Structures are given as structure tokens and as C-alpha cells.
Amino acid sequence: MRGRPLLYTSYETDQALLNTGTKKLLFFLFVVVLLLLPLGIIPGLGFLAADDWMLTLAEVAIVFIAAIGLNILTGLAGQVSLGHAFFMGIGAYTAAILGAPEGPLWGLGLPIWVWLPAAGVLAALVGVLIAPTSFRVRGLYLAIVTLGLVFIGEHLWRNLEFITGGSQAGRVFPPLELKLWKEETPLIDFSNDGTWFGIELSGHAKTFYLMLVFAIVCGILAQNIQRTRAGRAFQSIRDRDIAAEITGVDEFRYKTIAFMLSSFFAGVSGALLASAFVRLTPENFGLPVSVEIIAVVLIGGAGVVSGMAMGSIFVIVLPLIVLNVTEWTTSVATSGEGFFASIADFFVATGNFDSGFISAIPGSSPGLNVFQMNQVLYGLLIIGFIIFEPLGLYGIWIRIRNYWKGWPFTY
Amino acid sequence: MTPDILIFAQASASSLDRFLQMLVGGLGIGTIYALLAMGFVIIFKATQVVNFAHGALVALGAFFVAIMAVQYDIPGQWMEGSPAWLTWSLAAMLGITLGGFLGLLLERLFIRPMVGEPLFQIAILTVGLDIVLRTIIDDIAGLDGRPLADPWGVSATKFGNVSITHTQLVQFGVTAFAVAAIALFFRSRTGVAMRATAFDQEAASAQGIKVGRIFGISWFLGAILAGVAGVFASVFPRAAGVSSSTAFVAFGAFPAIILGGLDSVVGAVIGGLIIGIAESAASVYLVQFNDVLGSGFSAIIGYIIMLIVLLVRPYGLFGTEEVRRV
Numbered sequence: 107m108r109g110r111p112l113l114y115t116s117y118e119t120d121q122a123l124l125n126t127g128t129k130k131l132l133f134f135l136f137v138v139v140l141l142l143l144p145l146g147i148i149p150g151l152g153f154l155a156a157d158d159w160m161l162t163l164a165e166v167a168i169v170f171i172a173a174i175g176l177n178i179l180t181g182l183a184g185q186v187s188l189g190h191a192f193f194m195g196i197g198a199y200t201a202a203i204l205g206a207p208e209g210p211l212w213g214l215g216l217p218i219w220v221w222l223p224a225a226g227v228l229a230a231l232v233g234v235l236i237a238p239t240s241f242r243v244r245g246l247y248l249a250i251v252t253l254g255l256v257f258i259g260e261h262l263w264r265n266l267e268f269i270t271g272g273s274q275a276g277r278v279f280p281p282l283e284l285k286l287w288k289e290e291t292p293l294i295d296f297s298n299d300g301t302w303f304g305i306e307l308s309g310h311a312k313t314f315y316l317m318l319v320f321a322i323v324c325g326i327l328a329q330n331i332q333r334t335r336a337g338r339a340f341q342s343i344r345d346r347d348i349a350a351e352i353t354g355v356d357e358f359r360y361k362t363i364a365f366m367l368s369s370f371f372a373g374v375s376g377a378l379l380a381s382a383f384v385r386l387t388p389e390n391f392g393l394p395v396s397v398e399i400i401a402v403v404l405i406g407g408a409g410v411v412s413g414m415a416m417g418s419i420f421v422i423v424l425p426l427i428v429l430n431v432t433e434w435t436t437s438v439a440t441s442g443e444g445f446f447a448s449i450a451d452f453f454v455a456t457g458n459f460d461s462g463f464i465s466a467i468p469g470s471s472p473g474l475n476v477f478q479m480n481q482v483l484y485g486l487l488i489i490g491f492i493i494f495e496p497l498g499l500y501g502i503w504i505r506i507r508n509y510w511k512g513w514p515f516t517y
Numbered sequence: 518m519t520p521d522i523l524i525f526a527q528a529s530a531s532s533l534d535r536f537l538q539m540l541v542g543g544l545g546i547g548t549i550y551a552l553l554a555m556g557f558v559i560i561f562k563a564t565q566v567v568n569f570a571h572g573a574l575v576a577l578g579a580f581f582v583a584i585m586a587v588q589y590d591i592p593g594q595w596m597e598g599s600p601a602w603l604t605w606s607l608a609a610m611l612g613i614t615l616g617g618f619l620g621l622l623l624e625r626l627f628i629r630p631m632v633g634e635p636l637f638q639i640a641i642l643t644v645g646l647d648i649v650l651r652t653i654i655d656d657i658a659g660l661d662g663r664p665l666a667d668p669w670g671v672s673a674t675k676f677g678n679v680s681i682t683h684t685q686l687v688q689f690g691v692t693a694f695a696v697a698a699i700a701l702f703f704r705s706r707t708g709v710a711m712r713a714t715a716f717d718q719e720a721a722s723a724q725g726i727k728v729g730r731i732f733g734i735s736w737f738l739g740a741i742l743a744g745v746a747g748v749f750a751s752v753f754p755r756a757a758g759v760s761s762s763t764a765f766v767a768f769g770a771f772p773a774i775i776l777g778g779l780d781s782v783v784g785a786v787i788g789g790l791i792i793g794i795a796e797s798a799a800s801v802y803l804v805q806f807n808d809v810l811g812s813g814f815s816a817i818i819g820y821i822i823m824l825i826v827l828l829v830r831p832y833g834l835f836g837t838e839e840v841r842r843v
Binding site: 180186239242243245246247250251253254257258261262264265266347348397400401404474475478481482484485486487488492493496 | 636640648656775811
């Protein structure tokens, strides 16, 4: 059946994870590129091997894990949740109690294979406790209930100082290293510089590799969950809950499972996030994190795992691009040389009485500083995607794909 | 015997005073929540939009008042000789109306294109709006805030042992007026049209009601009520001016909205007062339990009450239960 890419002759090929040649090729290319990135040998992308970029890409992978969690709950099962940051916090602090080195704050110094699954499992358990509310409270009421969870969680983290270190100092989270038990030297160290197979790698590059592996594993897991009985039950609840009940889907049971799976991924990603960034305060698990994950889900395209990958790359990397562009524009405008200077000067406020969106002198001149610029763009992106492209980046990809599918007879 | 009784009497009197003072404080924050919740519910009823940008509307309304009353002194500069409270009130009304028109504009630009889309998406869109507007307010209002320069300042009157600031007296009066005005509005022609739209958009449209205009009016009203709340949230007993934290008062109002029921105006007012008094009571009576409950517990007690009430009554105290049908 060569040359007939969409003709499936068996159920297995139809349901395969990568059921078309294009998907196989793209997935393979994507993974290879990501594996080669830290080596800095890909022409044009060499700059990504720099340390701050590596950490950003590791963050992308972690946010991707959180996003597939929320995607199961919101994208598949249709339950609106603003409480994802709360579950990430539970994961992070469980990891801290179990894995962080012993010190003034609680910490048992256990290895990663204990604290990482434990972080996910404890978050999942709390998710199961919360799930009955989603059966009782529906739709947008649920959104505000989960919003309440985030605030209650933040209050807890701020006050449980013997675990979290309080809002000023924060605490140190477990290091990313593989140990058998509490021995001195780890088997594999993911957070310090060193050589692997004769290649010199920075700590951030190693962290990136670790997160990449976790992200791929979780991605495949989530893709498989979609194809199970539970995954189909989620989608039927999302599409019409009463119809689902009538066809024999136990709504209570599957909503609980959806909450459990979603919180599991959130807990794992919270633990990884905290460990990758070493030191975090309770405020790092507040409402903005929930909004960020929702933004990833909506911008990527709700309900699609590959969309989550696109969304997390977009949402996390964009601020860095904006930062670089803004800094470049500001430097061009203040130097006042060259053809671009006059254009840049239009956007940049260089003095107290100059106008422009971006302020070159923080605090004094009108215009937004770089951080505010980022925030505004971020908000506008959420708005823009929801209004113009409700299916997100995945929808854009579908349109591109459909255009080339029929090429040259596209109309 | 006698001295003991005397001490007891004194203690009970002071605890009564403490209770009344707590009640005044609770009404002070509760009326702000009530105003906010009312605006929120009006928007929700008419357009089915859960407006997470309500906090930004609060800060923007107060900010416009600061611009009018302090920066440009409109209309005070043409009204020399008239009392300060009059010129300031006019400036405040002007600023709040400007905020209302901004609400109208936001609805037209961002919410109208989304009619018929999933409600969750619109809710998240308003989160995006909130981020944009609040960042801009942060930039122009700054961290230290802009004072509103209200004529009442820090003056207060003592009733017995309970002191009430004059801004609070004005606030209670304005809230009562706003509640009455909204109640009357719902009896007017436009108000009835809004109720019809809330009931069934298509049917209302078929009866000749311009649903789009109703949407606009609801956002206008919501933004005006938010602006009024914003003004009272940024004067003396609560804050020194509009700042980047003014918008956060809206997060305190969410429990009030849910407690009363998302679609009940009466519920919004009662819920606002309950949550306000609960917060005030927690900050007065639960201080000695800070070791157990943690500092700042009064800020989240609203959410805890909300959770408990929702588990008993999933649609709030006064919300209409959604009829699930095939």
C-alpha cells in the first residue's frame, strides 16, 4: 500500500502513535535536533548551547510536563482548573522534604528515584481529594474554586517555614543526581559540569538532557493515556457529560482519574522545576504559574500533546527573544548611529520627554521597561490566540499541513 | 463582689466595642466587595463572561479619578469657591465614568468577537486582558501609588467608643445608593431587556432587543461599579493611593461572588458583606491563633468559607441551579 499514506489496513496502524510517515520523520528530526543542541554543532542554532539558553530549554521541557497534565484535565476531560500551580507546589515541597540534604529545614536526603515518584504520587493523592468538588461544582464555578486552592496553597507555603523556608529566603531543593542511596558520590551528576563519554558538558546542558528524557517519556505516556478507555471516557465527558453518563461512562470515577493523572504530572513537573532552579520561594508557585500553564495549553492547542510541546516552547522562549530584541533596540537607539537608529528611536524613550513604548532609563522616562514589555506581549498573545486561532499553534500547523497535502491543487 | 462585677461589666463593654469596631471594619471592606461583586454579576448575567479583568477595571477607575482630581483638577479649576467635597465628587464621577467607557471599549474590542465561543476561552481571554491592563497601570501608577487627595482625609467621628472614618461613611452611603440604583435599573426598560438577554439571548434578540448593546451596557455598568470600589479601595483606611496592588482587591471579591451565586445580584451584595465581615472578624479574633493558622489568615478565610458553602450548595447561596437536560 505504498503511496497511499492515509489508507490503513489494520486497527494497529490506524491507532499507532506515529501513524503517518511525516509524523515519524518530524518526531525523529525533533528528537535528534534536541539531542544535538547542547553540543552546539547545529549550524544556526549553536547559540542555544549557551548556559542560560540551556536552562531555558530545560524549563521548556518541565513546563511541557506540567502542560500535558493540565491538558488531560482541561483539554481532554474539559474540567477548567486554575489550580495547577498548587499541585506543582505540593510536588516541589514533597521532593524537598524527601530529597533535599539534611539541614535547618526538613530534608531526608533520599535519592531521586524516591523523591520524584513520591512528588507525583502525593500530588495525585491530593488531586483525588479535590476531585469530588468537580463532580459537585461545575464549569466556571470550578475555575474559581481551583483559584481558591492556589491562594490557600500559597498561604500554606508561606507559613510552613520549616518546610518552605518562608517567602523571603525560600529553600534549596534536592540536587539532580542519581544515587543508589545516601552515598557521597552520585552515579550520575546532572547539575554540575563534567564530561560524559568524553564530551565536556556544562551542568545546565546535563539538566537539559535529563529534562528532555523526562519530557519525552511523559509525552508518550500522555499520548497513550489518550488512547485508553479512560482517555476516551474523558473526551466523552468533555463533549457532553450527560451523553457520557447515558452511554455508561461513570462520570465521578473518570473525573477523579482525570484529576489524579493531571496532578501527578503537575507534581512531577513541580519537583523537577524546583530542582532545576535550585532555590525557589513560595511565590514561585502562585497564580501566575497557573496562568502560564493555561497559556501553554491554549496557545499550543487544547487536547493535543504535540501542541503542548509547541506551546511550551513558544511561551517560555518568547520572553527571552523579546528581552534580546528590546535590549538590541535600546542600544541602537541610545547609540544613535546608523540607519536603524531613527526607527529604533521611535519605539524607545531615551529621555524624560521622549515618547516610546520601551523605556531606556528605568523608572524615569515614560514607556514600559523590558519586564513590563514582556508581560504586555504575553497578555496580548493570550488574547490574540484565543480570538484569532482558538486551536492554537496546532491549528496553524493543521492549516499548513492541509495546504501542502493538496498542493498544487489547493483552493 | 462589686469590683469583680464592675470589671466584668467593663470587659463586656469593651468586647462589645471591639465587636462593633470589627463590624465597621468588616462593612468597610464588605461594601467594596459588594460593589465589585455586583458589577461582576451584572457582566456575568448579561454576557456569560467570567471577568477575571475586574481587578484591572478597579485600578483603572481609581487611576482615572486620580488623573481627574489630582493631576488636571477637572472640573475644580473652573469652580473656584465651591466646596472641596463637591469638586472632588464631580471629578470622581468623571473619572469613574471614563473607566466605564473603557469597559465599554474593552467589551467591543475583545469580548464581542468571542460571542458563541466556549466560556472557558473567554474567561482566559479576560485573564490575558488583566495581565496587559495591570502591567500598564503598574507602569503609569508606579509602586508607591498615586494619592486620590479626597477631601475627607483621615478625619473620623466617634460614636461611643467606635470610630468611623468619614470616607467610610461616604462609602456606606454610596454603596447603598448604588444598590438602590441597580435595583431600580433592573426595573427600567433597559434593565428588563438585560434580564431578558440573561434569560435567553436568542429569544431576546427575536423580541427586538439589541443584544450587543445590552452587552456593552453591562460592561459599562460593571466597570463603573468597579471604579467606585476602586476609589474606596485606594483612600484612607485601606491605602494611600492607586498602586499596583489596588487590583488585588478583586481577588478578595471572588469568594463573595461565588458565595452569593454567580448570577444573583442580591447574592453578590450579601456575599460581599459576609466575606468582608468574616475577614474583619478573622483579623480581630483569630490573631491569637496565628501560630496555628499562619499570619495573613484573614486574607484567605473568604476562600475557605467559599469552599465550605460550595460543597453544601454548589451554586452559592442565591445562584440559580443549572438544569441539566439532554
